[in-house]
Amino acid sequence: MEQLHIGGLSLIPHGIKYDRTWLMSSIQRQCSVPFTPVDFHFVKNEARFFVQEASTASALMDVSYKIRDEESQEVCIPVFVRPSAVPYSVRYKLKPEEMEQLKLTLIKRFDVSKLALDLQRLYVDP
Structure with missing residues (x-):
């Protein structure tokens, strides 16, 4: 799997339909690397957050489709990660x-x- 050389922006399509606490704890339980999500927010229906370490971004890619929807156990939740510059809220701290x-x-x-x-x-x- 390709290693990201900068932080990553994590995207969860239709993430707005999940409780933020449940979603983040589910992702953190599945992720092999402990992480702190930065700048968690929703854009339209999508949940988004940034992780600063490339190794964390890489580990999050492995979480995709391993989390089951809390209501429908047949639905697996995708987690997409793309390389991203550090968000404004972190860069200008x-x-x-x-x-x-x-x-x-x-x-x-x-x-x-x-x-x-x-x-x-x-x-x-x-």
């Missing part, structure tokens, strides 16, 4: 010091008496 600065800025802008966060002109803060 804030560094710890940037996250701390953001927290301090937001605390400064929070009005306790109104239980409101003033985000006007946030862009001018350090």
